[in-house]
Amino acid sequence: MRKYEVPQDVGLAGEMCEVNYALNENGEYELVPSYGWEVKTVTLKQAWEEILQSVEDVLEKVKAGRLSPLAYHMVAHQMDEKLLAKYAGLSRWRVKRHLKPRGFRRLKPGILQRYAWVFELGQEELCHVPSSINFSFFANWK
Amino acid sequence: MDIDFKHRQSAHCESGVISNLLAHHGIHLSEAMAFGIGTGLFFAYVPFIRVNNLPLTTFRSATGDIIRKNAKHLGVRLLRYRFRDPEEAMHALDRKLDQGYPVGCQTGGYWLPYFPEAYRFHFNMHNIVVYGRRGKEYAVSDPIFPQPVTISRKDLRKARFAKGALAPKGRMYFIQSAPREIDTVGAIHMGIRKVSRLMLKSPLPIIGIRGIRFLANRLAHWPRKMGRERALLYLGQVIRMQEEIGTGGGGFRFMYSAFLQEAAQITKKEELSQLSGELTRVGDRWRDFAVLGARNCKGRATRGDTFPAMAEILHECAERERAIYKELLATV
Structure with missing residues (x-):
């Protein structure tokens, strides 16, 4: 070059x-x-589109009451159960249970706090999801 | 208190960190030299290891290798630590800073707040130098950024204990002592020999020249095997690994060419300079491959931009690189 x-x-x-x-x-x-480089931008964009698509899918499911808000925060931070379990210091199957609304509702404040720490959110924020996804850098970039 | 540490922007984090650390201890090597001496160049296509659910392609040696090999080949005393307890890891860092050592840390890029949002992925192989502390703020020389940055203790702690694949586990390292005289020529020879041997004579078919051919053969059949959509995701991943920040372009081939060019001057071997030129041209072919691939990903492919055509370029790169490494082995 x-x-x-x-x-x-x-x-x-x-x-x-x-x-x-x-x-x-x-x-x-x-x-x-x-x-x-345009070439890099194209492939980077491709990767982000994949991520945003999965975030959107999960957000729909959370709104429909099929998944807990935790599931949303997990994918919004590009994590899966395995990675989240490592960060929260919990076993994978427990995290899996907390991704369901039922399991999430029963969470004790201590565990909730751990998740809040991982995502750097308040406990209140952790229990809510935004109405639509907002990755500003992506929106500005067409 | 900040240590008087000279920040130089580099293309790649690991070679940048070690070259800056070495400079602090009186050994002045460019980033490209550190990359070459540290046997940074590599290739592997590892379909059974997944990154974001896509197969891993790598153009550089295993993380930490460049740093370790530099120390080894130059006879520098480098101490490396890992920790179980984050608090302990931060205290150890503070102690070393107080003693006046700039300290290298392995971190997870996702948790570094000064990263542009678009580059915040979970990758745990990012190296930085911490060179000062003011209360709860740390002065950081991140070699891929133009200027030094600051980071809070909380964020640094989290980044040093990022989880997942290749978790850093608080990895930190510093140069304890460096010899006054170094054998640069010897180190260059060692670096070149190791890279060439690995690329030519890898025991595994997924590594080196065989690895490039393996990828080419697989890639040619991706659309038929998994459908076009998925094939494009696979392709995008290869290009990202090749051109993403930290490669200096062309999957490190240009950086290695720069090393060969400098090495030619130091060792007074004209052949190395010629081989540098040839590797540059191969790097250009890697770039051509990326251009073709991006056109496909964007849906702007013309009739010639097929997967087999891209595989053909990779085969050409493999063949030409094979000739280069052979000559390199004969030269040093």
């Missing part, structure tokens, strides 16, 4: 620059700042 070929397509990271290695006019390697 030559210096003039280093892509400068502003992508999801906005104004942030990373560095690329590219050859200068004398054929020597140099560190060249790059705003991003």
